Structures are given as C-alpha cells and as structure tokens.
Amino acid sequence: MLTxxxxxxxxxxxxxxxxAGKVGLVKNLAALGVLASLGILLFANQDALVPAGMETxxxxxxxxxxxxxxxxxxxxxxxxxxxxxxxxxxVQAAEFLSVMIFSLVGALMLTAFTHMITLFVGLEIxxxxxxILAGTLKDSxxxxxxxxxxxxxxxxxxCLVLFGMAMLYGAxxxxxxxxxxxxxxxxxxxxxxxxxxxxxxxxVLFKVSAAPFHFWSPDVYExxxxxxxxxxxxxxxxxxxxxxxxxxxxxxxxxxxFWWGIVYYGCIASLLVGNLLAxxxxxxxxxxxxxxxxxxxxLLFAILVVxxxxxxxxxxxxxxxxxxxxxxxxxxxNSWFESSENYQLDQLKGAAKADPVGxxxxxxxxxxxxGIPLTGGFFAKISMFAPAMGDGLYHLLxxxxxxSVIGAAYYFKPIMNVWFSTEEATIENATDMKWVAMVGxxxxxxxxxFPDTLTSILAMx
Amino acid sequence: xxxxYLFVSPLVAAVLSWLAGKNGNLQKALxxxxxxxxxxxxxxxxxAAFVDASISLPWIHSFGIYLALAANPINFWFLVLTAIxxxxxxxxxxxxxxxxxxxxxxxxxxLLQVFLFGVFMAQDLMLFYFCxxxxxxxIYYISSRYGSPAAERATIKFFLYTLFGSxxxxxxxxxxxxxxxxxxxxISSFNPYYFSGSVQGWLFLAFFIAFAIKMPLFPFHSxxxxxxxxxxxxxxxxxxxxxxxxxxxxxxxxxxxxxxxxLKDYGYIFIGLSAFGVLYxxxxxxxxxxIRKVLxxxxxxxxxxxxxxxxAYSDVALExxxxxxxxxxxNIAGLFFVSEIIAKQTGTRDLDLMGGFTRAxxxxxxxxxxxxxxSIAVPLTNGFPGEFKLLMGIFEYNIYxxxxxxxxxxxxxxxxxxxxxxxMLGKESGDYILSFQGVGAFRTVGLSLLVALVLLFGLFPGIxxxxxxxxxxxxxxxx
Numbered sequence: 001m002l003t004x005x006x007x008x009x010x011x012x013x014x015x016x017x018x019x020a021g022k023v024g025l026v027k028n029l030a031a032l033g034v035l036a037s038l039g040i041l042l043f044a045n046q047d048a049l050v051p052a053g054m055e056t057x058x059x060x061x062x063x064x065x066x067x068x069x070x071x072x073x074x075x076x077x078x079x080x081x082x083x084x085x086x087x088x089x090x091v092q093a094a095e096f097l098s099v100m101i102f103s104l105v106g107a108l109m110l111t112a113f114t115h116m117i118t119l120f121v122g123l124e125i126x127x128x129x130x131x132i133l134a135g136t137l138k139d140s141x142x143x144x145x146x147x148x149x150x151x152x153x154x155x156x157x158x159c160l161v162l163f164g165m166a167m168l169y170g171a172x173x174x175x176x177x178x179x180x181x182x183x184x185x186x187x188x189x190x191x192x193x194x195x196x197x198x199x200x201x202x203x204v205l206f207k208v209s210a211a212p213f214h215f216w217s218p219d220v221y222e223x224x225x226x227x228x229x230x231x232x233x234x235x236x237x238x239x240x241x242x243x244x245x246x247x248x249x250x251x252x253x254x255x256x257x258f259w260w261g262i263v264y265y266g267c268i269a270s271l272l273v274g275n276l277l278a279x280x281x282x283x284x285x286x287x288x289x290x291x292x293x294x295x296x297x298x299l300l301f302a303i304l305v306v307x308x309x310x311x312x313x314x315x316x317x318x319x320x321x322x323x324x325x326x327x328x329x330x331x332x333x334n335s336w337f338e339s340s341e342n343y344q345l346d347q348l349k350g351a352a353k354a355d356p357v358g359x360x361x362x363x364x365x366x367x368x369x370x371g372i373p374l375t376g377g378f379f380a381k382i383s384m385f386a387p388a389m390g391d392g393l394y395h396l397l398x399x400x401x402x403x404s405v406i407g408a409a410y411y412f413k414p415i416m417n418v419w420f421s422t423e424e425a426t427i428e429n430a431t432d433m434k435w436v437a438m439v440g441x442x443x444x445x446x447x448x449x450f451p452d453t454l455t456s457i458l459a460m461x
Numbered sequence: 462x463x464x465x466y467l468f469v470s471p472l473v474a475a476v477l478s479w480l481a482g483k484n485g486n487l488q489k490a491l492x493x494x495x496x497x498x499x500x501x502x503x504x505x506x507x508x509a510a511f512v513d514a515s516i517s518l519p520w521i522h523s524f525g526i527y528l529a530l531a532a533n534p535i536n537f538w539f540l541v542l543t544a545i546x547x548x549x550x551x552x553x554x555x556x557x558x559x560x561x562x563x564x565x566x567x568x569x570x571x572l573l574q575v576f577l578f579g580v581f582m583a584q585d586l587m588l589f590y591f592c593x594x595x596x597x598x599x600i601y602y603i604s605s606r607y608g609s610p611a612a613e614r615a616t617i618k619f620f621l622y623t624l625f626g627s628x629x630x631x632x633x634x635x636x637x638x639x640x641x642x643x644x645x646x647x648i649s650s651f652n653p654y655y656f657s658g659s660v661q662g663w664l665f666l667a668f669f670i671a672f673a674i675k676m677p678l679f680p681f682h683s684x685x686x687x688x689x690x691x692x693x694x695x696x697x698x699x700x701x702x703x704x705x706x707x708x709x710x711x712x713x714x715x716x717x718x719x720x721x722x723x724l725k726d727y728g729y730i731f732i733g734l735s736a737f738g739v740l741y742x743x744x745x746x747x748x749x750x751x752i753r754k755v756l757x758x759x760x761x762x763x764x765x766x767x768x769x770x771x772x773a774y775s776d777v778a779l780e781x782x783x784x785x786x787x788x789x790x791x792n793i794a795g796l797f798f799v800s801e802i803i804a805k806q807t808g809t810r811d812l813d814l815m816g817g818f819t820r821a822x823x824x825x826x827x828x829x830x831x832x833x834x835x836s837i838a839v840p841l842t843n844g845f846p847g848e849f850k851l852l853m854g855i856f857e858y859n860i861y862x863x864x865x866x867x868x869x870x871x872x873x874x875x876x877x878x879x880x881x882x883x884x885m886l887g888k889e890s891g892d893y894i895l896s897f898q899g900v901g902a903f904r905t906v907g908l909s910l911l912v913a914l915v916l917l918f919g920l921f922p923g924i925x926x927x928x929x930x931x932x933x934x935x936x937x938x939x940x
Contacts, residue, residue, distance in 0.1 A: 372598065373590075373591045373592075373594040374598070378594075379521070379524070382524065382631075385631070385632070386524070386635050386638070389632065389636055389639050394632075397632055401625075401629065401631070404628055405621055405624050405625045405628065408620070409617070412617055416617065419605070420606050420613050450521070451521055451524075452521050452523055455522075
C-alpha cells in the first residue's frame, strides 16, 4: 500500500512539475522515484498506512512482492530508456512519464488484490493509462490507430470481466475472492457461477493476449512507440499474469474442472498462432508482438499445472528471463534506429560490422527468447516444461517443443541478419551506453549459466 | 586429476585465442598447447585406471542439477578423438595464409571443445543435454559467418533439425526425472527397472530421434550434405569428425544401458533403415561431382554402419562401434582436410575439373591415399578392425542385414577410388599444378600425425579395444 501511495504521489508531483516547465527535473526524478518505490516495496512494511476498509482488499503476500519487484525493476529500466522518446518534439515528457507511473499503480494492484473491486480498479488504472501511452506520438497515424484499437478492444475485455464479476456476485453474494471460492465449492452446479468464471477468464485472457483473443495485440504493439510496446510486453504482461495466476492459480485453483479446458486450448492456440504468424513477419515489432503471444502460451503452462505453489517460482523466473531479453533487445535496437519507430528485419543487415558489442548482446537476447542453452531462456523453458511433465501433459509438451523449434526459426532471423549478412550496415548509430547493454547481456548469461543466483535473490524477497 | 582441468583449459584458450586475433603463430602455439595438454591429461587418467577422474559439484540447486564430470573407459576414446579432431580443424585454420586466420573462429572451436568434453564426460543428464545443445552454437556461428552464401540457409536447417530432435530428448529427460522420483538427473540414479516396457519404448524413441538426427542415420540425413558442402572446411571436419559422435556416444551410454526393452521393441525398424542408409549413402556418393558431397555421403554410409551396430545390441558390434567411431573420426577429418587443400588449389570442388594432382605433390597424394584406405577399411588401416567387428555383429543379428551392410566393403572402394582417380590421377587439367606451393611445415607435421594414427590403430587395434571392450561388455550386462 505504501508503494502504491508513493507512486500515486510521485505521478502527481511529476505532472505538476511538468506544468511548471521543469521538464529536465521530471526526467531525472521519474527514474529515481520508481527506483525509490522499489526500495519501499522491498524494505518497508506493506501493511502500514492502509486506510480503513482497504485491509481486506489488498494483500501483499510473497508472490505479489515478487511480481511487484519485477514490475518496478523493469520499469526503472524502461523509464530510463524512454529518454530518447520524451526528447522528441511533440511528446510531452511530464505527461508521458506520469501516466506511465500511474499505470504502475494499477499494475501493482493487479499483483495484490483480494477483492473483485481492487482487481477491477487495477485493471482499469493500468488499461486507461495504456490507451494514452499507446497514442503518445500524436502526429503518427499508426500510433493513434493503436490507441483507438486498444481502447475499443480493451473496453470490450473490461466489459467481459465486469460481466463475469456481476455473475459471480449474483451467484455467491460476495465480492471477496476467498468467499467466492469457498461458496463456489458448495454451489458448483450453479450456471450463473460457471458463466461468471467463464467470462472472468475470457476477459483476463484478452488482457494477456492469449489466442484466440489476441487480435488486438499485433496492431497495438506495432503502432505504439517502441518504448510503450516494450512496456506492454514486459510490465503489463507481468501484471496481467500475476492477476491471472492469483485468480486461477490461487483462489479458483480447486475449481479447475470449470476452466481448465479453456486455458488448455488457449495455451495450445497461443503457442501455435503466435509462433506460426511470427514466422512470416517482416517488421521486428510485429514479429515480437506475435512472439509475445507465443510466450503467453508458455506462461499459461503455469496456470495449468496442479502444484501451483511450486510453479510460482518458475513463473517469476520465466517472466524475468523473457523481460530481460526483450529489454536488452530493445535497448540495442532503439539506439540503432533513433529516428524511426517501425523498423524492419532487413534494416538489421550487417549491423555487426558497425557495432559488434550491440550485435552480440542482441544475439544473446534473441537466443534467450528462443530458449537456447547458455541463456536464461533455456532454464525458463525448463521451469515451465518440468512441472507440466510431472502432470503428464504430454500432448501439450509436444506442441510446446514443436513451437519452440518454429520459434527458433524466427528468432534466428534477426541474428542472421545482424551477423551473417554480407550487406553494408544501415543502422543509424552504434549502441550508446555500451556498458548498459553489456550488463544486460551478462545478466542473460548469468541466468543461463547460474540460474540459482536469480532464484536465491528472488527467494530473499 | 580433476576433470575440470579438461573442461576449463579450452575455455581459457578460447579467451586467449580471441585476444590473439589474426596472429597465426600465437594461434598455432595455442592449438598445439591445448592438444598436447589434453592428451597428457587423458594419458595420466588412463595410466591411473581412471581413479579420481571424476567430480560432482552441485550446480543448480533449484533443478537438482550437478556439475558431474567423469572420465571412464567408455568415454576415454571419445575424449581422445575430440582432442584430435579439434586439433586437426585448428591446425587447418591457424596455418591459413596471412590475414585469413580469425580469432573468433579459433575461439569458437575452443569453445566447442569445452562443450564436447562436457558432453562426453557428463554424468548428469541435464548437463549432458545442456552441452549437447550448446555445441550447435559455435558450429552455427562458424558455418554461417564464414561459409558460402548458401551456408546460411543450410546451417539454419541443420540447427532447427537438430533442435527438433534434441527437444524430444529433453522431454525424455524430464520424464525420467519425474517418473523415478529421483531428486537429481545423475545418470547413476537411473536404471531400466524404473521403466516399464512401453515407457522404455517411448523413451527410446525420444532419445533415438535426437541421436539419429545428429549422426545422421537414414532417413534423418537430409540436412547433412548441404551443410557439409557449404560450411568452411573447419566446421565440416568438426561436424563429421566429432559432432556426430555425440549421437553414437548418447546411444552407447544412455539408450543401450537404460532402455534395453525399448531397443528390442523398436530397434529392428531403425536397424533396417540404417542398413539401407549404408547402401543408399554409398550409391549416392558414387555419382556425386562435388568433392565435399562425395565425402558427406560416404560419411552417411559409414555412420549407417555404426548405427546398425549400435542397434544390433551385441558385444562384438558395440566393440566395433567404438573402434569404428574413432577410425571414422580420424579418417573423415583427414579426408576433408586434404580435399580442401586440393579444392583450394584447383579453385573448384567439381571432380570433373580436377585431376593429376599427384604431379603437384606426391607427398599429399600418399597422405590422401592412406586416409582413403582407412576409410575403405583395408586391413592394416584403422578402419578394418572396427568394420570387421561391426559386420560380424550385424551378421549375428540378421544375415540379410549383414549382407546389405556388407555391400559397403565393395561400394566404399568404388566411390573412394573414383575420388582418388578423379583428383590425383589422370591428366592435369589446369596450370594450378605448377603453382602449388606445398602444404607448409605445420600442416605436414599435423597431417603426418593423423596418418600415423590411421596406421597405428590399424596395426594395433588392441590399444583401443583393450580399454573399451570390457567397458562395453559391462554396459550390456549392467542390469
């Protein structure tokens, strides 16, 4: 709660500083502020300063702290990376950063809700902020299109969630997840209850962009500025998976016979649709958007397995490995193509000649996304596959490995273009802040060679 | 001595050779140093009967994975072969003309050596898998970066193909871990009694597809010829000389001891296919005009024989497997080496445009001929004892398969002698003969060493079988 309060205040302060014209201060304060909020999250007592009536609605348990720490940690990096975006002429730095920080409030609520109201408020704070962020580039038609599309589809998904919530309330007479789950145990035959869970699940699957509810995400990802796309596919993904895991891996876990089949086929569909469509893309952002759908598929393994306590660690590990790989890839590509927002795979050709350090790091990050050994992505994949194997989900696993091979096929396209093309480099400038990229590459290697370092750090949270 | 030594020293060498960059002499020195060092370590282990040649450190607690490495009589010859083939490849590269030596290629080959030692010494299935997968990366890098323009496509096909196979193996490993309740992946904590007959069948298939693609056995070979032809010769030597031996090794130490029932249930299908591959590879090799492709298909044919021997599941055949995998590794590396020298000199890989090379260099002709004879498996060369034992084992298994595989004795001499005739004999077809400068001192010494190995193990196959035979028999009777 303390973190959430702090972030809300931070957002307000930044907004007013922006009105006062102190844009330079805003840029520095934003990153520092998010870093401070991470400190507060880790070291302060989250139960302090909870207003009366809220104590039953938000609860920061061990899992929420881990997810929140990931969210804030990645956000610090993304806020720092957004400097290149906010210095553009028609982007309002203060508004952009404060909206991003407001959205973090929603993201944190999604990791810690215990009540349908807090879930809904969290979803909406996050969602509405994102509609604005997607339209950051006011003069760009594709950015506007992304914002509008996201708004329409997001509102539709919200409707479904709300619809489901209403039905659950009707069936059980409660908004508290624990109570609903307890009542649900007795009234399993109630159609209203089943429909409620169904709509809630569909709504949340919309938010995590699982197939077949994924249609919005490639267009929105492609149209948004790349920082916002990064933010959506890292931070928002963590937050929505935290929510999905909290509801269906936690509260409604014992009711799995209602919803398990939907998630199962959603998982298979996401793996196949995401990977197959990513194979034919020419734009990197679009490719990564489809790859994000396929990673949703792998992450859904965590919802499907029975022993949800054991998989929580694996889920966090996966999200970290995926998020860090994506972050590193974008940090390199953003400095390579400063002026353009929509870069194509072909533009990467020959880049290794101009910038070997950046090219190496980029290759590592794509290898990690493909789940090749030596990188964190490998153990991330194992941490999803091993529990599924324990549950005997053999068909799912075979789909999983086939789509891993398809995944490798397109993750290698950028690597091939960067390293093995004989053409001259067309990148605009070499990676600025090389050491940051190198640290990122090192993180990928360390999580790949000694994943215990990450697991033990996470265990301390 | 600690196995970590063998694991870490190429890693150090990789960093050094990357720093050394284009300095050919430094690279040569590193090549020799690591080669001699590795052989010395291996020799001390053998002298000490592999006592203390093992180590087991916890590596990843959260998954129960150990850094468990050990040298033993079974993997000993695989380790020696690794050192030899890596030496051959690096010798080729480091003695290239001024300015063509690349630090990154050398570093990648050393890195590959680390992973190969890891594969062969791993006592933990996850470590085995990790290294097994990681070996593709250096090869992929070398082939794509320095291969012909068509190499990029061929190597990505190779990469995806092998990844596809090894992911099935990963599923198999995870299944074994889950079904036995062992809290670790150590090979020693599994035995065939944990798995029922049908489960062994599935596990056999999962592991076999990984290893069969790697070797490659017919009908999983479609990646092979293109990659061998389009890659730089260093990586072709490594792939044919040692990388495919990982498949042989996996069959020998994981599949045969742990899934004997699966082998009995499904092995007969694949032994037939492998035996067909022997004939198929030989026939295709006969009509190829690309010198690399002749060798690629000859390799398919020879490895088919090794594969059939593995699946025949008898002690004679498995002894033959160890002998033959070693012989094949040395011979094919030598053949690719010499054929590349010839191809570079003539400026083409087309057999029809070559000829008369014996006039340019008689010494090279002799070296080439010895490798050829080894590959044909003429008595007194290293190919003979292995092929003999393999054929004996396969004949015992099934006489018709034995006859099918026996065709290799004749066919291999047909395509190999055709290769010799087209390259070395006949009229010289260009002025390249006059301009041939010789192979250089470093390469001469290195190639002579390989040739010496061909003859040494042909005359005294007991050097290998003395170490390996008992170990192989224990594999069959372990449980």
